Ligand SMILES: [Fe+2]
């Protein structure tokens with residue numbers, strides 16, 4: 001009998017769904033597409049093999065911030081067996097989110113940001129980047145002070161930041177901020193030269209993106225709602241060119257896995273896939289061969 005090396009250690013799993021946009025089509029006949037996509041994604045996260053310890057909803061939960069859309073969201077989450085961490089995006093509004101999730105305690109200044117201890121020493125900071133009436137993000141002095149205070153509470157703890165708006169120019173012209181917007185530069189200064197923040201995970205762009213910000217890995221999780229089309233050519237706002245803007249690429253969620261040492265992020269598209277191989281006795285030699293290499 002060969003020695004069987006230990007399989008993966010227990011880890012903390014943080015699911016992230018973003019940009020659900022419930023209420024985009026309030027007049028839809030039958031169930032609106034965004035709600036169908038949300039239910040399918042939830043079904044996979046709740047009943048799939050990787051049940052998370054918590055679920056972050058990183059903003060644009062609703063399309064108009066109205067109470068009814070938030071209520072629909074809460075109703076869809078009713079059987080969720082793990083804690084839900086809701087955040088505001090530019091399509092939401094703080095009173096709407098608070099009405100639906102009264103457990104959230106606003107921080108000073110009314111911002112809806114907070115800290116959660118995720119387990120195995122990982123701190124999660126959910127940062128509010130909403131500026132009412134604006135599509136793009138915000139990170140004002142008050143928020144910089146709040147973030148500095150939260151980081152100072154546990155300077156040696158590995159920390160994961162969620163924020164709706166990615167503070168980067170991604171090349172999707174119509175969705176992008178201007179280069180070096182003041183709020184982005186303020187955030188860059190706030191995070192410069194530190195080793196506490198393991199990663200920043202965002203939403204808003206409706207596309208998967210990986211980059212770096214202030215030396216920190218930064219990911220954008222694609223939307224649950226329809227995706228933004230993959231077109232990196234410059235756009236002329238005065239010349240409609242019939243380019244693709246929004247597509248029905250499948251809904252996607254992220255699963256961030258923290259094992260006490262490192263943070264690894266997975267993305268799963270939720271679709272009607274076929275399973276082409278399963279772990280049955282016939283494939284056991286292959287699986288065993290892979291484990292043998294780990295010795
Ligand atoms: Fe969005």
Ligand SMILES: [Fe+2]
Nearest residue numbers: 060089090204
């Ligand atoms: Fe957004």
